Amino acid sequence: MGIAKLARGAFLVAAAGAIFLLERRRRARGYVERQSVHAGRNLIVAGLSAATVHFLEAPAVVPLARVVARRKWGLVQVLPGPAWLRDVGAILLLDYSLYVWHIVAHRVPALWRFHLVHHVDLDLDATTGLRFHAGEIAASVPWRAAQVLAIGVTPRALTLWQTLTIASVLFHHSNSRLSERAERALSWIVTTPKMHAIHHSIDPAQLQSNFSSGLAVWDRIHRTARFDADPRDVTVGVVGHLDPRDVTFARILTLPFAPPALPSDPHA
Numbered sequence: 001m002g003i004a005k006l007a008r009g010a011f012l013v014a015a016a017g018a019i020f021l022l023e024r025r026r027r028a029r030g031y032v033e034r035q036s037v038h039a040g041r042n043l044i045v046a047g048l049s050a051a052t053v054h055f056l057e058a059p060a061v062v063p064l065a066r067v068v069a070r071r072k073w074g075l076v077q078v079l080p081g082p083a084w085l086r087d088v089g090a091i092l093l094l095d096y097s098l099y100v101w102h103i104v105a106h107r108v109p110a111l112w113r114f115h116l117v118h119h120v121d122l123d124l125d126a127t128t129g130l131r132f133h134a135g136e137i138a139a140s141v142p143w144r145a146a147q148v149l150a151i152g153v154t155p156r157a158l159t160l161w162q163t164l165t166i167a168s169v170l171f172h173h174s175n176s177r178l179s180e181r182a183e184r185a186l187s188w189i190v191t192t193p194k195m196h197a198i199h200h201s202i203d204p205a206q207l208q209s210n211f212s213s214g215l216a217v218w219d220r221i222h223r224t225a226r227f228d229a230d231p232r233d234v235t236v237g238v239v240g241h242l243d244p245r246d247v248t249f250a251r252i253l254t255l256p257f258a259p260p261a262l263p264s265d266p267h268a
């Protein structure tokens with residue numbers, strides 16, 4: 001194992017540990033489901049997603065990033081300056097285009113059916129951040145390939161962005177409430193647990209806000225940022241899917257294929 005891979009692993013373990021402690025010390029909401037059942041289910045769904053990344057996304061996207069680096073394709077590769085600065089530019093544009101993808105996943109009915117699986121979780125915590133339907137991961141592969149090609153993402157930029165995004169996603173999905181001061185300061189930089197709890201609210205208007213996954217600046221620029229709820233007061237879930245019997249492992253895996261239109265589908 002290379003040093004870079006080891007450093008990445010250590011960083012993610014440290015980040016997950018810190019977020020685990022944050023959830024224990026500054027918990028925002030009580031649990032609707034039994035916490036062990038909730039975490040177990042989410043981690044199994046996350047395992048299926050990880051397998052999809054390993055066997056589908058990585059074989060398509062990583063070789064593409066190598067070609068991009070060798071041939072200097074894409075937007076940032078035509079810029080002057082050192083390679084590390086171009087990688088920083090690529091990471092910023094990856095973060096922005098992930099924000100766009102998240103909006104697309106909410107607006108395109110066929111994609112929303114898959115993204116809904118992430119949103120019907122009745123409890124929001126760090127494990128929710130890893131719980132995406134494998135179909136949503138598969139559907140995002142062409143988007144990821146387009147990001148790499150258009151932006152000019154090298155393998156180094158791709159790995160760094162993925163690592164930072166996983167840490168950010170664990171953090172803002174966490175069942176935690178920061179102090180007012182920390183919340184206000186941090187929400188100028190990154191998506192906070194308060195911002196993302198609002199995105200997971202059963203209120204349909206709040207569901208259509210706070211799409212950023214890394215830097216919060218994209219929501220602020222596009223005026224999709226909302227701060228109008230305390231994370232302690234947010235009811236998490238999607239109207240029409242609030243019964244725990246509707247969010248069992250089998251039900252959420254088959255949810256995207258449930259006929260005909262889903263009652264909670266905002267596009268139905």
Ligand SMILES: [Zn+2]
Nearest residue numbers: 102106115199
């Ligand atoms: Zn969403």
